[in-house]
Amino acid sequence: MINSKIRYSEFIKSEAKRLGFLSCGISKAGFLEAEAPRLENWLKKQMNGQMSYMENNFDKRLDPTLLVEDAKSVVSLLLNYYPSEFQNQDSYKISKYAYGQDYHYVIKEKLKELLFSIQSNIGDVSGRAFVDSAPVLDKAWAAKSGLGWIGKNSNLITQKVGSFYFIAELIIDLDLDYDHATTDHCGSCTACLDACPTQAIVAPYVVDGSKCISYFTIELKDNIPTEMKGKFNDWAFGCDVCQDVCPWNRFSQPHNEPLLNANSELLSMSKKDWLEITEETFKKVFKDSPLKRSKFDGIKRNVNFLK
Known part of the structure; x- marks a missing residue:
């Protein structure tokens, strides 16, 4: 059983790489204990402004087992979006992530293919793909699975890579070999x-x-x-x-x-x-x-x- 967990995890990571993802980390689905008071406090101070959707599904936001039936693992994935060309200097600026096609569609297709590949090679696996589209705390799960740390600007940051990437998840009903969180490397930088x-x-x-x-x-x-x-x-x-x-x-x-x-x-x-x-x-x-x-x-x- 242990060997199959390792084998399945290695397969998922190699498939993620084949599909163009920057990296892939896996964590055990469950309640995000450390995030609960932080999120509650942030909402209480109304730091979400008019983003009222952040107040919805509070429990599901903290526990993917309430979101996906029989969820066992959260597979977190990063996709680089750092561009090779930049806007004209005399221009109003838009975020680099918006230079190309809408990332929701680009990543959703890759996630569908990844899930299909898991089902074809491992067997009867159920799950759901998430791209910034449901109450999932992407950065918390990515950090939990060792893909980086949440920096002082509240973005996920990765050594030797930076932070210009999208985060997405597959939440599946398969036990896997789990990764561990990395350490914070913001230091005294402000x-x-x-x-x-x-x-x-x-x-x-x-x-x-x-x-x-x-x-x-x-x-x-x-x-x-x-x-x-x-x-x-x-x-x-x-x-x-x-x-x-x-x-x-x-x-x-x-x-x-x-x-x-x-x-x-x-x-x-x-x-x-x-x-x-x-x-x-x-x-x-x-x-x-x-x-x-x-x-x-x-x-x-x-x-x-x-x-």
Whole structure:
């Protein structure tokens, strides 16, 4: 039995690598004891802003066995999205993760193939794939399975890799060989806290989501508060500042997933192009992009706020 657990785990990791994932870690499904008080406190302080969905399914968010019947293992996967090309200097900025096609679809296909491969080679295994789409604490599970540590900017960080990657999970009803958490390597560094344009990192390891540029430009449906004027550093969709300044990201290497390659029209856009963009052009350029989440009106609101 022990040997089969090791064999199955090695197979899953080799398949994850074949499918283009950066790394794969496995942990035992169960209640996230350390996360419970943290999440409760974060919600109590209303650091989720208008993201009311964060308050839903509190128990399921902390325990995947309530989410997936007979869950035994959480398989955490990282997919690199660091680009090889960057936006025009004279442009309103969007987060690097949004340069290519919407990651939800890209990763979901890979997860479906991984689950199919597990079922074909191991047998009757049931489970569900998750890509930032259900009450799963991605970063906590990835850290638990040794893929990195949660840094002072609340992102998962990995030595020799950095943090420019997506996190996804397969939660399955198969006992496996489990990995162990790694250690924290932030040390005395406060680069992310010092650089955050809106002081959203209110303390080491604590991000007030309701103060984050990503929140204002993507999640917030109302007008952006006037007191934020001049603080966005030209970010029109998301923000990468706390990752850009992180010393571990000097190790970032460009990804090799064609579907995440930067849209050439996006890269060449100037501030003038953003301000003059029509709905027709927006739909054409950002047809399969994460920017669709903010919709045309949201992007127009953001760039008008920046000018």
